[in-house]
Structures are given as C-alpha cells and as structure tokens.
Amino acid sequence: MxxxxxxxxxxxxxxxxxxxxxxxxxxxxxxxxxxxxxxxxxxxxxxxxxxxxxxxxxxxxxxxxxxxxxxxxxxxxxxxxxxxxxxxxxxxxxxxxxxxxxxxxxxxxxxxxxxxxxxxxxxxxxxSDVVEPLKPAAPNPRFLVSRTRPAKEAVAVAKAMGGELLEMGSAGAKAMAVVRGEAEIYLHSGGQYEWDNCAPVAVAQAYGLHCSRIDGSPLVYNREDTYLPDLLICRPEYADTVLGLVRGS
Structure with a gap:
C-alpha cells in the first residue's frame, strides 16, 4: 500500500x-x-x-x-x-x-x-469519513468523567440535570463513547493538550455532535501553546443546557 x-x-x-x-x-x-x-x-x-x-x-x-x-x-x-x-x-x-x-x-x-x-x-x-446515525439518547444524560479526577463542572452539571456519572480512562475513549451512544455528554475542565482531542473532535463533529470549549468558544488547533484545558463533546440537544449551567456554576 x-x-x-x-x-x-x-x-x-x-x-x-x-x-x-x-x-x-x-x-x-x-x-x-x-x-x-x-x-x-x-x-x-x-x-x-x-x-x-x-x-x-x-x-x-x-x-x-x-x-x-x-x-x-x-x-x-x-x-x-x-x-x-x-x-x-x-x-x-x-x-x-x-x-x-x-x-x-x-x-x-x-x-x-x-x-x-x-x-x-x-x-x-x-x-470522520465513515459516519453512522447516532443511537437514541438515554432518558437521563450520562456524563463521562475521569477515573481519578472528575471535573467539578461535570459533577455539578450532572447533578443539576439529574444525570449519571460514568468513569472512564482516556479522553479519546470518552469522546468515542459519546459517538458510540454509550453516553451523552463529555464535559472536561482538568487540562488537556491539542493531541488529546484533535482527532476525537474531528470524528465527533462528523457524527453531528456539539464540540466546543466549555465557554462555548471554538476549539482552535496548531497554536504555539498546545495547552487546551477544557472541552465539551455532547449530543447537540444538550449543548445549550450544559453551557448555560457551566456559565452559572
């Protein structure tokens, strides 16, 4: 090849x-x-x-x-x-x-x-070039969080929305769990770098998921400073609610 x-x-x-x-x-x-x-x-x-x-x-x-x-x-x-x-x-x-x-x-x-x-x-x-329809969302949103350091914003927003916390390892695994219909929301604020989420974001966006910083601003790559501390990947129907709750927290 x-x-x-x-x-x-x-x-x-x-x-x-x-x-x-x-x-x-x-x-x-x-x-x-x-x-x-x-x-x-x-x-x-x-x-x-x-x-x-x-x-x-x-x-x-x-x-x-x-x-x-x-x-x-x-x-x-x-x-x-x-x-x-x-x-x-x-x-x-x-x-x-x-x-x-x-x-x-x-x-x-x-x-x-x-x-x-x-x-x-x-x-x-x-x-990002082979996309399937998203599976139906759970009645109560499932939030993916770190096994060792759950983001305080995720914990607070999940509580406010009556959601469930699911612990998982890598950022990519969490993001793809939303793509695969195993959860609805991945809200992270504990610090990442561009390599932690560039590929996951490209895939998630292709599937029609919402992807942004937790203040709603775009995720920007190829910067001299590669630190990209927070992100939100979620079902689009939850984006406005999650972003509003983060702003109010």
Missing part, C-alpha cells in the same frame, strides 16, 4: 489501526507492565506514526505528544496532530479504555481524524 495515494481520512484510519496493532504486539510480547509498558508502547507507536505521516504527507506539519515540538508547524495550513497512546496509564494497566489518535487540523480547525480503540474486543476505529 502506498500511503501517499490514500485520502486524508483513509490515511488517518490506516495509521491509527496500524499503531494500535503495534501497541497490542508490544503489550503481548514485551513482558513489561505498568509505566514501563506504557513508555515502551508510546515509543513504538510514536516512531511508526511520525515516520508514516512524514512519508505520506511530507509537505504537512506534524505535532505529536511524544516528539519534541517544532513550532515551524505554526506557519503551515495543514498539520497532523497525533497521540500514539491516549491513556498511557490504562494501556499500562492492560485495561481497554485507551486509544490512538490521528487527526488533521487545517487552518486551526480539526477537519479529519480517526480514533482507534484497540483494547476493545472488536478493535474498533471511528473515523
């Missing part, structure tokens, strides 16, 4: 799936556990993704969590933003709620992406 011949969306999905395969192989053959496993997996997946992106799209910029940032990307229109292992802790603990993110931002907007969930039995990959 010549990666250069693939569309952007096909490339994102192909790279996410292959990085997931590499990560599963490292987990199964390295004999490592915990932080050591996470570090080894990150290194292997990052090496593959960075080499593949540069070979397939040599004129584009690249931002990876696991590689020293070259801010010359900020002058480029097209920048690939990747997270080789989103949820390194969960990966190292051999849980299923971790992900691989391959996203493309064009002029600061998350336009194309793929999120692989290799830890699931079906090894699913969600992509």
């Amino acid at each position: 010549n990666l250069r011949d693939l569309s952007d969306a096909e490339l994102a999905a192909t790279l996410a799936v292959e990085a997931g395969r590499i990560l599963k192989d490292v987990r199964e053959t390295s004999g490592l556990e915990g932080k050591a496993l996470g570090k080894a997996g990150d290194a292997a997946a990052n090496a593959y993704l960075c080499e593949a992106v540069r070979a397939a799209r040599p004129e584009d910029g690249l931002l990876s969590e696991e590689e020293k940032d070259d801010t010359t990307r900020c002058a480029m229109s097209r920048v690939w933003i990747v997270d080789p292992v989103d949820g390194t802790r969960e990966y190292g603990e051999r849980r299923s709620d971790w992900a691989v993110h391959v996203g493309l931002a064009v002029d600061g907007v998350a336009t194309t992406g793929a999120v692989a969930l290799p830890g699931l039995d079906d090894g699913v990959v969600l992509r």
Whole structure:
C-alpha cells in the first residue's frame, strides 16, 4: 500500500489501526507492565506514526505528544496532530479504555481524524469519513468523567440535570463513547493538550455532535501553546443546557 495515494481520512484510519496493532504486539510480547509498558508502547507507536505521516504527507506539519515540538508547524495550513497512546496509564494497566489518535487540523480547525480503540474486543476505529446515525439518547444524560479526577463542572452539571456519572480512562475513549451512544455528554475542565482531542473532535463533529470549549468558544488547533484545558463533546440537544449551567456554576 502506498500511503501517499490514500485520502486524508483513509490515511488517518490506516495509521491509527496500524499503531494500535503495534501497541497490542508490544503489550503481548514485551513482558513489561505498568509505566514501563506504557513508555515502551508510546515509543513504538510514536516512531511508526511520525515516520508514516512524514512519508505520506511530507509537505504537512506534524505535532505529536511524544516528539519534541517544532513550532515551524505554526506557519503551515495543514498539520497532523497525533497521540500514539491516549491513556498511557490504562494501556499500562492492560485495561481497554485507551486509544490512538490521528487527526488533521487545517487552518486551526480539526477537519479529519480517526480514533482507534484497540483494547476493545472488536478493535474498533471511528473515523470522520465513515459516519453512522447516532443511537437514541438515554432518558437521563450520562456524563463521562475521569477515573481519578472528575471535573467539578461535570459533577455539578450532572447533578443539576439529574444525570449519571460514568468513569472512564482516556479522553479519546470518552469522546468515542459519546459517538458510540454509550453516553451523552463529555464535559472536561482538568487540562488537556491539542493531541488529546484533535482527532476525537474531528470524528465527533462528523457524527453531528456539539464540540466546543466549555465557554462555548471554538476549539482552535496548531497554536504555539498546545495547552487546551477544557472541552465539551455532547449530543447537540444538550449543548445549550450544559453551557448555560457551566456559565452559572
């Protein structure tokens, strides 16, 4: 397969799936556990993704969590933003709620992406060019929160809306749980970086979900400062209510 011949969306999905395969192989053959496993997996997946992106799209910029940032990307229109292992802790603990993110931002907007969930039995990959109808929402909204640090805004808004809190690992796993109909709202305010949500946002937007900062402003990518501390990904029918409650909290 010549990666250069693939569309952007096909490339994102192909790279996410292959990085997931590499990560599963490292987990199964390295004999490592915990932080050591996470570090080894990150290194292997990052090496593959960075080499593949540069070979397939040599004129584009690249931002990876696991590689020293070259801010010359900020002058480029097209920048690939990747997270080789989103949820390194969960990966190292051999849980299923971790992900691989391959996203493309064009002029600061998350336009194309793929999120692989290799830890699931079906090894699913969600992509911005292959979209299915959203499943019916639950009568009471389900909120996805961190296993260890639930966002105070999410806890407060869920209480106000009579919602249920669901704990889950990586940001990508949470975002894709909304896409997959396993929850309705992912409200996060505990700090993230561009690689944590670029690909998930591209996929979620393609499915028709609401994606923004928690003050309602747009999510902007390929900035010199890659810190992107908060976001809201939710069913569109809940967006105004959630944003209003956050403003009033």
